[in-house]
Amino acid sequence: MNNIRVKICxxxxxxxxxxxxxxxxxxxxxxxxxxxxxxxxxxxxxxLAAEVxxxxxxxxxxxxxxxxxxxxxxxxxxxxxxxLHGKETPARVAEVKERxxxxxxxxxxxxxxxxxAQIDAYMPVADQLLIDAKPPKNADLPGxxxxxxDWTLLAGRKYWTKPWMLAGGLTPDNVGEAARRTGAxxxxxxxxxxxxxxxxxxxxxxxxxxxxxxx
Numbered sequence: 484m485n486n487i488r489v490k491i492c493x494x495x496x497x498x499x500x501x502x503x504x505x506x507x508x509x510x511x512x513x514x515x516x517x518x519x520x521x522x523x524x525x526x527x528x529x530x531l532a533a534e535v536x537x538x539x540x541x542x543x544x545x546x547x548x549x550x551x552x553x554x555x556x557x558x559x560x561x562x563x564x565x566x567l568h569g570k571e572t573p574a575r576v577a578e579v580k581e582r583x584x585x586x587x588x589x590x591x592x593x594x595x596x597x598x599x600a601q602i603d604a605y606m607p608v609a610d611q612l613l614i615d616a617k618p619p620k621n622a623d624l625p626g627x628x629x630x631x632x633d634w635t636l637l638a639g640r641k642y643w644t645k646p647w648m649l650a651g652g653l654t655p656d657n658v659g660e661a662a663r664r665t666g667a668x669x670x671x672x673x674x675x676x677x678x679x680x681x682x683x684x685x686x687x688x689x690x691x692x693x694x695x696x697x698x
Contacts, residue, residue: 487662489692490648492544493521493673494683500531502685504539506692511535512542512566512673515556520681521673528560542566542588550582557583564588566613577608586610588648592617593632606645613671616651637665655690659697670695 491503492512503511513528514521523531532541543562545552547569556562565583567576568590580587589609591601594617605612616632632651649667654675662670674680676687 485697487695488669489695490542490671491676491688492671494531495521495523495681497531497534499683499685499688500534502688504536506689508539508692510540510542512544514544515552516546525555525559532561540564544568547571553579553583566590573604573608576605588613590615593636596636599636606643609645611645612647613650614647634661634664655687655694658691658695662695
């Protein structure tokens with residue numbers, strides 16, 4: 484088995500959090516975005532996060548969140564990382580990182596080679612980058628759409644100075660190939676381990692992590 488680290492995002496039940504942890508997830512993600520079928524209340528997220536053992540990173544995913552929301556999340560939920568999945572500027576990323584003292588992961592949507600320039604802009608200020616498929620125009624969700632992008636765009640990107648995570652349309656069937664083709668050492672999944680939008684499947688979670696790690 485290889486050392487690929489897996490993030491299971493959009494968790495909303497104790498059973499599925501346990502399934503992710505038991506299968507070997509390195510990160511679990513909670514979504515705070517009302518338009519998402521994976522949205523959880525701050526109260527529920529606090530309960531779920533309390534069950535996550537030390538060593539598994541708890542990530543709060545937000546979309547263009549203001550300080551009021553981030554204040555409440557960080558005060559009530561014991562998260563280890565903030566994931567900014569909207570149109571936050573590099574300056575906003577730096578501001579969030581300084582204000583909350585937590586590592587910040589910035590999502591960057593990729594559709595073609597021109598989009599890669601964004602990565603260089605965020606690299607100096609983010610602790611990690613999540614390289615995701617660019618959402619369709621007028622899409623309600625900035626991620627979790629089950630779409631992938633041309634993985635060859637990332638091949639040979641050895642010069643990046645921060646850890647990065649591959650996302651976008653990954654499933655138990657394609658994650659192994661995706662990791663090989665991009666060189667990703669970290670992968671993220673949400674809709675790819677669901678039986679319906681927002682409904683995680685414990686068997687699919689286990690299968691995804693096993694496939695990602697070459698088991």
